[in-house]
Amino acid sequence: MSQRLLVTSALPYANGSIHLGHLVEYVQTDVYVRFRKACGDDVTYVCAADSHGTPIEVNAAKAGVTPKAFVEKYRAEQHEDFRRFGVDFSTYYTTDSEENRRWAYRVYDALKAKGLVYKKSVEQLYCETDRRFLPDRFVKGTCPVCKTPDQYGDVCESCGTTYDPRDLVEPYCAICRSKPVIRTSDHAYVNLRKPEVFSVIEGWVNGEGHLVPSVREQVKGWLADLQDWCITRDEPYFGFPVKDPDFAGKYLYVWVDAPIGYLSSAEHYFAAEAPEGRRLAPAEFEARYLAPGAASRMEHFIGKDILRFHAVFWPAMLWATGLKLPDRMPVHGHLTVNGEKMSKSRGTFITGKTYLDSGLDPELLRYFYASNLSPGIYDVDLSLDEFRNRVNADLVKRIANLASRVHALVAKLPGELSRPAGVDTGHDLQRAAERAVQTARDAYRELEYRTALRAVNDLADAGNKALQERKPWEAPDSAPSRALLYDLTKALHAVAVALAPVLPRFCGALAAALGDVPLAWPEGFTPFDGRPVRFAAKPPQIAPVDAKQVARLIAAAPEAPKAPAKVAKAASPSETATKVSAKAAPPPPGVIQYDDFARVELRVGLVKAAEKVEKADKLLKLAVDVGEPEARTIVAGIAQAYPDPQALVGRRIVVVANLAPRALRGITSQGMLLAAGEPPNLSVVTVADSIAPGTRVK
RNA sequence: GGUGAGGUAGCUCAGUUGGCUAGAGCGAGGGUCUCAUAAUCCCUAGGUCGGGAGUUCGAUUCUCCCCCUCACCA
Numbered sequence: 001m002s003q004r005l006l007v008t009s010a011l012p013y014a015n016g017s018i019h020l021g022h023l024v025e026y027v028q029t030d031v032y033v034r035f036r037k038a039c040g041d042d043v044t045y046v047c048a049a050d051s052h053g054t055p056i057e058v059n060a061a062k063a064g065v066t067p068k069a070f071v072e073k074y075r076a077e078q079h080e081d082f083r084r085f086g087v088d089f090s091t092y093y094t095t096d097s098e099e100n101r102r103w104a105y106r107v108y109d110a111l112k113a114k115g116l117v118y119k120k121s122v123e124q125l126y127c128e129t130d131r132r133f134l135p136d137r138f139v140k141g142t143c144p145v146c147k148t149p150d151q152y153g154d155v156c157e158s159c160g161t162t163y164d165p166r167d168l169v170e171p172y173c174a175i176c177r178s179k180p181v182i183r184t185s186d187h188a189y190v191n192l193r194k195p196e197v198f199s200v201i202e203g204w205v206n207g208e209g210h211l212v213p214s215v216r217e218q219v220k221g222w223l224a225d226l227q228d229w230c231i232t233r234d235e236p237y238f239g240f241p242v243k244d245p246d247f248a249g250k251y252l253y254v255w256v257d258a259p260i261g262y263l264s265s266a267e268h269y270f271a272a273e274a275p276e277g278r279r280l281a282p283a284e285f286e287a288r289y290l291a292p293g294a295a296s297r298m299e300h301f302i303g304k305d306i307l308r309f310h311a312v313f314w315p316a317m318l319w320a321t322g323l324k325l326p327d328r329m330p331v332h333g334h335l336t337v338n339g340e341k342m343s344k345s346r347g348t349f350i351t352g353k354t355y356l357d358s359g360l361d362p363e364l365l366r367y368f369y370a371s372n373l374s375p376g377i378y379d380v381d382l383s384l385d386e387f388r389n390r391v392n393a394d395l396v397k398r399i400a401n402l403a404s405r406v407h408a409l410v411a412k413l414p415g416e417l418s419r420p421a422g423v424d425t426g427h428d429l430q431r432a433a434e435r436a437v438q439t440a441r442d443a444y445r446e447l448e449y450r451t452a453l454r455a456v457n458d459l460a461d462a463g464n465k466a467l468q469e470r471k472p473w474e475a476p477d478s479a480p481s482r483a484l485l486y487d488l489t490k491a492l493h494a495v496a497v498a499l500a501p502v503l504p505r506f507c508g509a510l511a512a513a514l515g516d517v518p519l520a521w522p523e524g525f526t527p528f529d530g531r532p533v534r535f536a537a538k539p540p541q542i543a544p545v546d547a548k549q550v551a552r553l554i555a556a557a558p559e560a561p562k563a564p565a566k567v568a569k570a571a572s573p574s575e576t577a578t579k580v581s582a583k584a585a586p587p588p589p590g591v592i593q594y595d596d597f598a599r600v601e602l603r604v605g606l607v608k609a610a611e612k613v614e615k616a617d618k619l620l621k622l623a624v625d626v627g628e629p630e631a632r633t634i635v636a637g638i639a640q641a642y643p644d645p646q647a648l649v650g651r652r653i654v655v656v657a658n659l660a661p662r663a664l665r666g667i668t669s670q671g672m673l674l675a676a677g678e679p680p681n682l683s684v685v686t687v688a689d690s691i692a693p694g695t696r697v698k
Numbered sequence: 699g700g701u702g703a704g705g706u707a708g709c710u711c712a713g714u715u716g717g718c719u720a721g722a723g724c725g726a727g728g729g730u731c732u733c734a735u736a737a738u739c740c741c742u743a744g745g746u747c748g749g750g751a752g753u754u755c756g757a758u759u760c761u762c763c764c765c766c767u768c769a770c771c772a
Contacts (some may be wrong), residue, residue, distance in 0.1 A: 162771080215702095222771080225772090227771095371710090378711095393724055450710090454722080468738055469739080473733040579760085
């Protein structure tokens with residue numbers, strides 16, 4: 001029976017690019033959405049850029065653009081990145097919209113009407129230079145416990161202590177470095193302990209199917225000691241100003257209007273973006289999707305870092321507003337790379353673009369994620385070796401290869417291929433295929449992707465095994481051979497259907513090759529429909545992934561690590577503002593193998609020209625001869641150490657020649673040079689004049 | 699420190715009411731076919747089931763203590 005669903009992924013903050021950590025969630029959600037659509041369900045997949053908050057306001061100002069323009073740039077970029085990974089949103093809107101403004105006020109008013117909002121005076125650090133209150137991430141200082149300098153206002157990255165920003169020793173503003181003062185401000189708080197709202201939250205958390213048990217336990221732990229929630233922020237802020245005269249001059253906290261963005265973006269989709277036949281006026285949309293008891297499911301896919309907002313505050317907001325509560329909230333873990341947190345200094349902070357630039361097929365990442373995803377809250381580890389093994393073993397050697405084998409054999413047969421009656425091939429592929437499809441169907445629904453993909457692989461195993469045992473190439477046109485090849489072709493149809501949510505493009509091509517077979521996945525689906533089979537084309541192939549290719553993901557990191565920085569350098573506000581955990585890397589001994597070193601291609605380069613980069617204090621643009629027909633352009637942050645760039649011309653320096661190109665100040669840098677020290681006491685590494693440009697350094 | 703989740707073969711994980719010689723996939727080692735992208739298929743690998751104690755005829759599966767990892771919170 002067809003169901004109506006509203007599915008969401010968390011809204012990415014419009015302050016940076018999409019990275020592989022984001023993609024875990026969007027791939028998980030997209031696979032589910034595609035699966036449900038194939039099943040015939042009516043699915044709307046809503047997402048948007050989370051566009052408000054202090055970091056965006058500050059970074060936009062720094063960039064000299066309006067917050068709206070700033071946000072739109074990232075919104076468009078994110079949407080495009082997602083598209084290239086096959087994430088097929090119905091809409092990718094923004095929380096800075098008129099629809100969201102309307103919804104946000106409505107929710108605020110509803111909370112107020114329920115008597116849940118009260119005023120409380122709080123002390124905060126205030127920067128008199130910037131004339132603003134400083135959020136935790138915008139004040140730094142010395143940890144009051146372990147005395148490590150330059151720690152954020154909420155937590156020490158060295159000793160892990162969390163504290164109040166007011167406890168920092170020698171606090172300073174992360175924007176202008178001046179010393180903040182303490183000021184008080186009146187804010188709006190939501191009383192979540194009031195019995196009527198508390199019982200709603202508790203009831204939802206304990207509701208069947210809403211949260212998996214381990215997540216439920218976590219949330220119940222919070223409920224035992226529930227704090228009230230501050231829902232306003234001081235100006236300057238980028239967001240919706242509170243209309244309530246009790247809180248004049250305040251703005252709604254970004255975490256209030258962000259989840260509301262699910263509703264407003266969906267409303268916008270149905271009102272303005274949906275195909276003609278699917279358009280709905282806002283009132284109609286609300287009645288069909290949001291009203292209590294509406295015949296529609298609402299499912300929110302989120303990461304574990306934002307569970308509190310979604311599992312505690314969000315049900316309260318929905319309830320107060322008189323809307324239905326979510327039907328399911330799948331929570332996934334974070335992404336690690338080679339077993340560790342993504343880290344810029346280690347080069348494992350991989351953006352979607354870096355992945356795409358490496359030349360790897362985005363669908364391979366989808367497959368790897370899916371093969372490691374379960375409904376649980378486990379972290380997914382992108383081990384580069386594991387990634388390569390998984391793809392090569394499953395997709396290349398097993399599945400694509402089976403299609404290739406079957407096609408080659410069938411292509412040699414004359415005419416159409418029908419199933420000869422009464423032939424026992426010794427392998428019940430029909431039963432195997434139908435069972436695999438059923439197993440996968442149940443598994444996708446429960447987000448047990450690992451199980452679903454296991455079932456598909458088992459089916460392909462059975463196919464390869466049958467070929468191996470029956471050897472149809474020995475008597476291609478015999479009845480047993482024809483029967484087996486017929487069954488195998490049908491089994492491939494099952495593979496295409498069951499794999500399509502994860503690999504839509506590959507499976508689309510496979511289905512086309514099988515003669516435009518449908519990829520719909522109705523209840524009880526079986527590819528054994530009795531129709532003759534005929535390949536329309538060669539099935540799609542998948543190139544094996546080699547180690548060099550995946551190594552590029554890391555080698556292509558923006559900045560090669562030199563020495564692991566002991567203390568995070570005074571990061572720019574844009575870095576402090578990112579939602580990505582920027583915890584200091586534990587300093588491991590970091591012993592590497594020779595092969596690791598050999599991947600870095602160091603060459604001698606002769607500096608042919610050098611000049612300052614306009615509007616950049618630290619950058620020099622060099623033309624360097626590294627033994628290639630054309631000199632390379634290299635942009636390096638060494639200007640402070642070389643006030644006269646001409647001094648560099650004629651020097652023989654050492655260049656990392658296989659570093660992925662990267663744009664700096666609009667100039668594409670085709671490598672980096674080695675230098676010792678920190679500016680201004682910095683020196684580029686040079687070699688004797690007797691060494692020719694292009695010579696390998698090792 | 700509090701709360702929660704985990705710690706099973708090199709890796710990723712299954713093990714739903716305690717019980718046959720603890721399983722799968724990948725990797726690794728050996729063998730094999732040759733239709734297929736040097737792809738397949740077969741065999742093998744012996745992991746104190748984090749450590750200790752207890753309950754029991756018997757515990758990876760129950761209880762207690764400890765160690766370690768992760769997340770959230772103060």
